[in-house]
Amino acid sequence: MARSRTLVLVLAGGAGGRLGLLTRDRAKPAVPFAGSHRLIDFPLSNARNSGVDDVWVAQQHDPASLTHHLSNGRPWDLDRTGGGLRIIQPALGEDVRSGFHQGTADALWRTGPLIRQADPEVLVVVSSDAVYALDYEELAADHAASGAAVTIVTTRVDPDDAGRYGVVQAEDGRVLDYAYKPEDPQGDLVANEVFAFSPTRVLDEMDRIAEERDPDDGLDDLGDDLLPRLVADGLARERRLESYWRDVGTVESYWQAHQDLLADPPPIDLDDPAWPIASRGDGARLPARLGPSAHVVRSMVGAGAVVDGRVTGSVLGPRSRVDDGAEVVDSVLLPGVHVRSGARVVRSVLDDGVVVGRDARVGGPEAVTLVGGAAELAAGSTVAAGEQHPPEDED
Numbered sequence: 001m002a003r004s005r006t007l008v009l010v011l012a013g014g015a016g017g018r019l020g021l022l023t024r025d026r027a028k029p030a031v032p033f034a035g036s037h038r039l040i041d042f043p044l045s046n047a048r049n050s051g052v053d054d055v056w057v058a059q060q061h062d063p064a065s066l067t068h069h070l071s072n073g074r075p076w077d078l079d080r081t082g083g084g085l086r087i088i089q090p091a092l093g094e095d096v097r098s099g100f101h102q103g104t105a106d107a108l109w110r111t112g113p114l115i116r117q118a119d120p121e122v123l124v125v126v127s128s129d130a131v132y133a134l135d136y137e138e139l140a141a142d143h144a145a146s147g148a149a150v151t152i153v154t155t156r157v158d159p160d161d162a163g164r165y166g167v168v169q170a171e172d173g174r175v176l177d178y179a180y181k182p183e184d185p186q187g188d189l190v191a192n193e194v195f196a197f198s199p200t201r202v203l204d205e206m207d208r209i210a211e212e213r214d215p216d217d218g219l220d221d222l223g224d225d226l227l228p229r230l231v232a233d234g235l236a237r238e239r240r241l242e243s244y245w246r247d248v249g250t251v252e253s254y255w256q257a258h259q260d261l262l263a264d265p266p267p268i269d270l271d272d273p274a275w276p277i278a279s280r281g282d283g284a285r286l287p288a289r290l291g292p293s294a295h296v297v298r299s300m301v302g303a304g305a306v307v308d309g310r311v312t313g314s315v316l317g318p319r320s321r322v323d324d325g326a327e328v329v330d331s332v333l334l335p336g337v338h339v340r341s342g343a344r345v346v347r348s349v350l351d352d353g354v355v356v357g358r359d360a361r362v363g364g365p366e367a368v369t370l371v372g373g374a375a376e377l378a379a380g381s382t383v384a385a386g387e388q389h390p391p392e393d394e395d
Contacts, residue, residue: 132192
């Protein structure tokens with residue numbers, strides 16, 4: 001079978017500040033998800049399942065945490081001689097495109113010369129902070145046949161949340177208007193950060209934008225200049241994603257995505273034989289162990305976890321532990337979390353290695369609580385609902 005001429009560029013360099021302590025010591029795409037995966041597994045698995053074998057990952061913020069997980073692309077069948085996985089890092093030099101990215105458009109523009117050398121027919125540019133399944137090759141084929149410069153993949157979101165995205169007005173597949181993060185969004189149809197571009201046309205337009213700006217200022221995000229120009233020129237079309245999609249770029253949405261997985265049936269099956277979401281394993285582990293006093297309901301329990309207490313509506317990461325007499329409700333425990341006897345954790349996200357002391361109280365039903373930084377909460381202590389502990393400005 002002939003190789004695809006589709007190139008997938010995963011923009012994985014953002015700092016992920018809206019995830020608070022979860023991205024203090026790791027790149028946003030490296031944040032654990034669902035007890036067995038990381039966020040970057042979704043675009044990489046989509047590429048693999050689509051039959052795309054050229055995937056570039058543009059890194060920047062805390063790249064070591066992500067490079068370790070990528071494993072040369074082997075989990076996604078991208079460790080190959082021709083094509084495969086390529087990691088793009090910021091570079092210093094005399095060229096005007098050297099230096100750090102200052103937004104998604106800036107990352108694409110700085111990678112432009114490499115993309116021109118690769119000469120793909122279609123360039124699919126995706127973010128790495130959403131949970132979804134999508135056939136990138138099908139998207140690329142539709143785009144190539146359309147004659148457009150860009151195909152914007154769209155989805156509907158809660159109208160109260162639409163202002164966080166690029167809001168799209170479309171009719172019969174044509175994009176009529178695009179407003180980037182508007183204060184007063186006109187509708188709930190948004191760009192979900194998956195784009196198919198005609199490379200030469202779009203890179204030429206980005207070069208024109210760069211000539212109009214001070215190179216030291218960068219090109220900001222795709223929604224600032226590039227997409228509005230393409231829409232205004234009638235060069236943008238829409239591809240609607242009707243299946244599950246959730247942005248997990250905030251603590252609240254990250255927590256909600258885990259709650260979605262606990263539905264029966266879940267809106268997305270990470271182990272679907274027809275579209276598996278692959279990941280790098282961290283070595284063989286024993287199965288989870290449920291002790292004689294364990295009571296687990298509507299939950300997911302990762303490998304190597306030990307549960308002797310009560311767990312309801314929660315996702316427990318590998319090697320996590322809930323002691324006898326402890327209770328975890330509607331929460332997400334990342335790898336290695338230990339909830340000691342008598343403690344109660346409600347509607348919370350606990351980062352790697354957090355220890356909740358005996359009889360401590362974390363969270364409540366009013367808002368999502370985040371505990372990170374390998375914190376050890378003292379016996380009998382309390383972290384109120386909606387708090388972040390420790391505060392971000394403290395070590």
